[in-house]
Amino acid sequence: MRGNAPADAGWFSFAFLATSVASIHRFFTGLSETGTGGRAAFGDLMVRNVAVERDLIAYYRGIDARDTAEAFEEEYFWRIDETPAAVADTELTVAAIRKFSALSWGILLTKPLRGGRP
Numbered sequence: 001m002r003g004n005a006p007a008d009a010g011w012f013s014f015a016f017l018a019t020s021v022a023s024i025h026r027f028f029t030g031l032s033e034t035g036t037g038g039r040a041a042f043g044d045l046m047v048r049n050v051a052v053e054r055d056l057i058a059y060y061r062g063i064d065a066r067d068t069a070e071a072f073e074e075e076y077f078w079r080i081d082e083t084p085a086a087v088a089d090t091e092l093t094v095a096a097i098r099k100f101s102a103l104s105w106g107i108l109l110t111k112p113l114r115g116g117r118p
Contacts, residue, residue, distance in 0.1 A: 018044075018078045025086040028109070032090035037113030039095070046078040046105035053077060056102075083107055 018024050031040060047053045053072055060069035084094055087109065096108040 019076050021079070021082045021086060024078065024082070028087050028090050028092055031109075032087075032092050032111060037111045039111075040092075040109045041106060042109075043100075043104070043106045044078055045103045046080055046107075047072075047103070048099075049079055049081040053079070078105075080105060080107070 018027075047056065057069045057072045060066070060072070080097055083097070087094060091111050092109045093111070094107065095110040096106075098106045098108075100106060
C-alpha cells in the first residue's frame with residue numbers, strides 16, 4: 001500500500017477446530033458470507049478419506065504407536081474427500097488440494113470478487 005491508498009487485500013489468521021464435516025460446512029458457509037471475495041488457505045493434519053483413515057489406524061497399531069492410532073479413533077480428522085460437499089452450497093470453490101506428507105495437507109478455497117473481478 002502506498003500513501004493513504006486503500007488496501008485491496010487483507011491477511012487474517014485464526015485457529016479452526018473441525019469436529020465434524022457439519023462443523024466444516026458451517027464454517028465455510030460463514031466464511032462465504034463475509035467479505036467480497038478472495039482466497040482462504042487451510043493446512044492441517046488431514047486424511048484423504050475414511051478408508052485411508054482406517055489403514056492408518058491399523059498401521060499405527062501395527063508399529064505400536066497406540067497414541068497416534070487412538071487419536072484417529074477419538075478425534076475428528078478432516079477428510080479431504082468431504083471438502084467439495086462442504087463448500088457445495090456456498091460461494092467458495094476448491095481451487096487446490098496439496099499433500100505435504102502422510103498426514104499434512106493443504107486446501108485452497110477461492111471466492112469470486114463481487115463486481116466481476118476474478
